[in-house]
Amino acid sequence: MTATRKERLTISISAALAFAFGIVPTASAMHIMEGYLPPVHCIVWGVVCVPFLIAGYISLKKTLNRDRKLITILAMAGAFIFVISSLKIPSVTGSCSHMTGTGLGAILFGPSSVSILGIIVLLFQAILLAHGGLTTLGANTFSMAIAGPFVAYGIYRLALALKGNKKVAIFLAATIGDVFTYCVTSFQLAIAYPSEVGGVMASFLKFLGVFAPTQLPLAVVEGILTVVIVFGLESYAKPEMISLGFMKRRNDEETMEETAIAEMEACDEE
Amino acid sequence: MKNNNKRTVIILLIIAAVIIIVPLVVLKGAQFGGSDDAGSKMVSQVNNGSYTPWFTPVIEKLTGGTLPSEMETLLFCIQTAIGTAIIFFFLGRFYERKKLARAKIAETKKKRESNDSSR
Numbered sequence: 333m334t335a336t337r338k339e340r341l342t343i344s345i346s347a348a349l350a351f352a353f354g355i356v357p358t359a360s361a362m363h364i365m366e367g368y369l370p371p372v373h374c375i376v377w378g379v380v381c382v383p384f385l386i387a388g389y390i391s392l393k394k395t396l397n398r399d400r401k402l403i404t405i406l407a408m409a410g411a412f413i414f415v416i417s418s419l420k421i422p423s424v425t426g427s428c429s430h431m432t433g434t435g436l437g438a439i440l441f442g443p444s445s446v447s448i449l450g451i452i453v454l455l456f457q458a459i460l461l462a463h464g465g466l467t468t469l470g471a472n473t474f475s476m477a478i479a480g481p482f483v484a485y486g487i488y489r490l491a492l493a494l495k496g497n498k499k500v501a502i503f504l505a506a507t508i509g510d511v512f513t514y515c516v517t518s519f520q521l522a523i524a525y526p527s528e529v530g531g532v533m534a535s536f537l538k539f540l541g542v543f544a545p546t547q548l549p550l551a552v553v554e555g556i557l558t559v560v561i562v563f564g565l566e567s568y569a570k571p572e573m574i575s576l577g578f579m580k581r582r583n584d585e586e587t588m589e590e591t592a593i594a595e596m597e598a599c600d601e602e
Numbered sequence: 603m604k605n606n607n608k609r610t611v612i613i614l615l616i617i618a619a620v621i622i623i624v625p626l627v628v629l630k631g632a633q634f635g636g637s638d639d640a641g642s643k644m645v646s647q648v649n650n651g652s653y654t655p656w657f658t659p660v661i662e663k664l665t666g667g668t669l670p671s672e673m674e675t676l677l678f679c680i681q682t683a684i685g686t687a688i689i690f691f692f693l694g695r696f697y698e699r700k701k702l703a704r705a706k707i708a709e710t711k712k713k714r715e716s717n718d719s720s721r
Contacts, residue, residue, distance in 0.1 A: 426625070563603070
């Protein structure tokens, strides 16, 4: 994989930007509240995110260079995170939480691409909603936009390799990715605040005890919603799904449909 | 969308709605506070009952205090609205596009057939 000059330049710029976000403790995120992580942790988590963000940027650029019209699907995947993570939903424990919505993007565009989409949402929420925080942006990006999507993508691939049903694979990927995000959040809080008795592990279990029972039913809802949106995309955005390698052409009719759409779009551009 | 898929989608949405509504009905009088806040409380607990965040959210600095809950609701609504608008704008376009493509295919087929018969 050789990078072009322009690519290398963008990598360095994004690296510098990401580094700045990680270093300056005025960057923010989603689940861990503003000011609740010690500065050193904020910086470390921020720096950890940098390579993923760069990889995500390159991967997104490659995808879009290959097929420009995929930008609509990308916008939809980003919007899905936007919607899903803005909804606070009641759960069986009597408290509310929200979903992550990152599974869809991970499955369609690959896990690293989602880090870019995720950080945009996290920034919006941190600055405008006082939800998450600029200081905890690195930690929250890592849990929601990196760890969760990577696990979701892994589960999806694994389920497909085991010849599982595709819709079931998507459901499991989105659900487990969501739960895993909160496991990572618990871990991040635990290493910042190990309990006096039992250390990090005891603290981890305590935090997990707060998040996990609330999150489980919501994770199932997220899995369901992800499958629903995939149903919609599969029936109406076939050419894009085929281009993403998500679907295969099955018959002549589908090829004809694709050609017709391509012709119509060529007319639009003229 | 095939009828089969339509049915699956509707059933899935109903299940999702039930999962969300059941806790509301079953746990009467629960607070339904945010679990992010619950996490913050846990932090204070681990720290022997007190923890002062070392940084305040930007918006709280700008507005000089906690964001009024009505304003927070507004901002969350805007977020949801933006996202929903994007998703359904494109889905609507895809829907129409598919229809147009189908119509175009039918037209070309018809033309070809009439050409064949006139020959």
